[in-house]
Amino acid sequence: MEKEIVVSGIRPTGYLHLGNYFGAMRNYVRMQDEYNCYFFVADWHSLTTHPDTKELKNSVYRVLAENIACGLDPEKVALYVQSDVKEIAELYLYLNMLAYKGELEKVPTFKDKVRLQPDNVNAGLLTYPVLMTADILIHRATKVPVGKDQEQHLEMARNFAERFNHRYGETFPLPYAFNYNTGLVKIMSLDGNGKMSKSENQMATIFLSDDDELIRKKIMKAKTDAGPQENNSDKPDYIDNLFTLMNLVSKEDTLKKFEDDFNNCNIRYGDMKKQLAEDMALFIHPIREKAAAIQNDKVSLDKIMHEGAEKARASASKTLQLIKESMGLNY
Ligand code: ADP
Ligand code: TRP
Secondary structure: OOEEEEEEHHHHHHHOEEEHHHHHHHHHHHHHHOOOOEEEEEEHOOOOOOOOOOHHHHHHHHOOOOOOOOOOOOOOOOEEEEHOOHHHHHHHHHHHHHOHHHHHOOOHHHHHHHHHOOOOHHHHOHHHHHHHHHHOOOOOOOOOEOOHHHHHHHHHHHHOOOOOHHHHHOOOOOOEOOOOOOOOOEEOOOOOOEEEOOOOOOHHOOOOOOOHHHHHHHHHHHOOOOOOOOOOOOHHHHHHHHHHHHHHHHHHHHHHHHHHHOOOOOOOHHHHHHHHHHHHHHHHHHHHHHHHHHHHHHHHHHHHHHHHHHHHHHHHHHHHHHHHHHHHHOO
């Protein structure tokens, strides 16, 4: 049986953090044995918010190195850079004719960006979801491992795919956001303000490149409060986030102890954070060391990048052929 096709991308806009790991990369690593996977560095997407390209090249190498350090095997998947696959740009052009200005202006991520960068509301920002759709449909993927913040983009991708199929005939299967266990993951910032991200409060974001001391410092500063006043209370979201992180990196009985303490109103957040900091440091240590070593080996990274692009182009050009036939552009 043909394996299902998987696509996902990460923007090279800075150091990768726990949100990227638990929202996306952890699933990449698990999916590589079961599916036909295409994972890429979304350098075109980064230009919508980061027009200055001084750091870009370094960031591209780092994202590749960090993905490999997390366990991605370039022999098993196509690991490539978006701008190496020109077919994506051609599909982006076709899809732009199916995307309406009104619907693009309503996208919450677009509105956020307009607020964040009022002096640079470029057309690329507006059509960000169209380019993302092209990334996915160019391989006719059905599963897209991403964090919760990308859910709406996936809904748009399905809309564009359906619109294309409706206008030009059945060409694309519909893609869905994917996570192994339950719903999509959202890791909050340690200061309790929104999602953990590359560019917000650096002291509230744990990067895969942080050393043990810095990890301890950041976790000890994480937002808490006086603790629950009644047994079995609901957790405020910033406390829930600490439990989520503990669930991801600590032993089951450690988590259970603190869950019980919380439910009995005996919790000491200082102790919980100390334990979480130690478990987090142990978790990140090998990734950090491995990524640093790989990143220094530019020759191997270049080879991986080129081989990945070949695999991606082989698949993309086949799809583009289909697309042109559907559209009647095959003269
Ligand atoms: P960032 O938002 O940090 O700039 P990207 O936009 O490049 O990162 O996102 C890459 C992947 O990481 C996407 O699948 C995204 O959903 C996921 N991701 C980013 N931040 C988080 C977070 N805080 N929680 C869960 N997933 C996240
Ligand atoms: N938009 C995604 C983000 O900001 C990155 C991305 C670009 C992506 N193209 C994609 C993710 C295709 C999945 C599939 O996180």
